[in-house]
Amino acid sequence: MATGQSTTPRRSARKDSSVIKWVLVTAAGLVLLWLIVLPLAVVLTEALKRGWGVYVAAIRDPDALSALRLTLLVAAITVPLNTVFGVAAAWAITKFKFRGRQILVTLIDLPFAVSPVIGGLIYVLVYGSNGWFGPWLDERNISIIFAFPGILLATIFVTFPFVARELIPLMEDQGQQEEEAAVMLGARGFRIFWKVTLPNIKWGLLYGIVLCNARAMGEFGAVSVVSGHIRGETNTLPLHVEILYNEYQFSASFAVASLLLLLALVTLLLKGWFTRKSRH
Numbered sequence: 001m002a003t004g005q006s007t008t009p010r011r012s013a014r015k016d017s018s019v020i021k022w023v024l025v026t027a028a029g030l031v032l033l034w035l036i037v038l039p040l041a042v043v044l045t046e047a048l049k050r051g052w053g054v055y056v057a058a059i060r061d062p063d064a065l066s067a068l069r070l071t072l073l074v075a076a077i078t079v080p081l082n083t084v085f086g087v088a089a090a091w092a093i094t095k096f097k098f099r100g101r102q103i104l105v106t107l108i109d110l111p112f113a114v115s116p117v118i119g120g121l122i123y124v125l126v127y128g129s130n131g132w133f134g135p136w137l138d139e140r141n142i143s144i145i146f147a148f149p150g151i152l153l154a155t156i157f158v159t160f161p162f163v164a165r166e167l168i169p170l171m172e173d174q175g176q177q178e179e180e181a182a183v184m185l186g187a188r189g190f191r192i193f194w195k196v197t198l199p200n201i202k203w204g205l206l207y208g209i210v211l212c213n214a215r216a217m218g219e220f221g222a223v224s225v226v227s228g229h230i231r232g233e234t235n236t237l238p239l240h241v242e243i244l245y246n247e248y249q250f251s252a253s254f255a256v257a258s259l260l261l262l263l264a265l266v267t268l269l270l271k272g273w274f275t276r277k278s279r280h
Contacts (some may be wrong), residue, residue, distance in 0.1 A: 043261055046254035057245075058255035066232045067240035068259065070151070074236065075216040078155045082261065086163025086207065093170040108164050111157055119157045120225025123150055146228030151236065152224035159215045166208030167201055172214050174200055207271065214267040216249070218260060 017093055050057055067263060089108060093101060111119060125131050127144040137144060144150045182192045198205075220238040227234040229243065244253035 040261060043254055043257050046250060047258045049254075050251045055258075056256045057276050058249075058252035059259065061252070063232045064234065064237075064240060064252075064256050067235045067237045067256070070148070070234070071217050071236045074148075074152055074155050075213055077152060078159055078216045079209060079213050081156060082160045083163050083205070083209055086165075086167060086208060086212075089164045090167035090171055091197070095176060105168075108161050111159075111161050112165075116154075116158050116219065116221030117225055120154045120222035123153055123157075123226050127153075138204050144232065145226050146234060148234070150226035151234060153221050154226045155216050158219055158222050159212045162212040162215060163205065163208035166204050166211070170201055170204040171197070210267055210270045212217055214264065217263055239261055 089104065092098075093105060124145055126133060127137065127150065128134050129138060129145075131145075144153070179192050179196055183195045217236075218238060219236075220242075223236055224239060224242075227236070227239060229235060229239060231243065235243065237256060241253050241257045241260070244250075244256060
């Protein structure tokens with residue numbers, strides 16, 4: 001009797017646990033369907049609403065191609081720079097003790113706390129015509145705000161934490177035992193990093209690069225402030241989508257938005273693959 005009485009509460013607990021699990025899974029699925037899947041389906045539906053010809057024409061529009069080239073160029077420069085910075089910062093923070101270490105960590109996290117619009121405004125106040133260096137730049141006919149350099153600086157600002165923030169906890173968990181063993185065996189400097197540290201962090205590094213690239217191509221707020229919205233010159237894909245939508249060119253705007261959606265899907269696939277690799 002005692003055994004039967006003890007198994008009954010266990011079965012009841014398992015049943016309750018199973019019910020709670022499926023309720024939570026269903027609720028999460030409905031939220032994802034409402035907030036993510038449905039909007040993405042609407043983008044694709046609206047993009048193709050007027051036919052394939054209109055869709056292709058919107059993608060092949062010179063302004064759209066210019067925005068695509070600018071977006072890819074900014075990402076192609078931003079991601080390598082932030083990768084080098086992120087690896088160097090993570091290496092310094094996790095492998096060395098020095099004064100100002102916590103200040104460096106705080107500065108790395110700053111773009112997460114500051115609105116991207118404020119980030120763009122900072123560069124306007126520094127490099128704009130009425131900014132600190134504006135008159136000096138105007139005298140030398142150097143354009144930063146409302147030009148490519150401003151877009152690049154704003155994108156670097158909002159994306160530089162991603163690689164560092166992915167690597168810092170990973171390298172802290174790994175400790176320094178392997179590097180210390182390499183030093184005792186005679187290895188030095190870059191050789192230690194290349195042979196010991198990099199193999200341990202490579203999947204986390206690639207994961208951070210993918211996130212950095214996704215944010216660089218999708219950034220809107222900071223770039224909007226510094227770009228000037230010059231069609232065919234300083235518009236990235238997100239800005240071009242906004243302009244088309246404000247002009248009531250809905251099919252064209254959704255067609256260009258589908259390019260960003262495609263890039264986002266590729267990013268998610270890479271993100272999932274790198275996550276599985278890092279776990280293994």
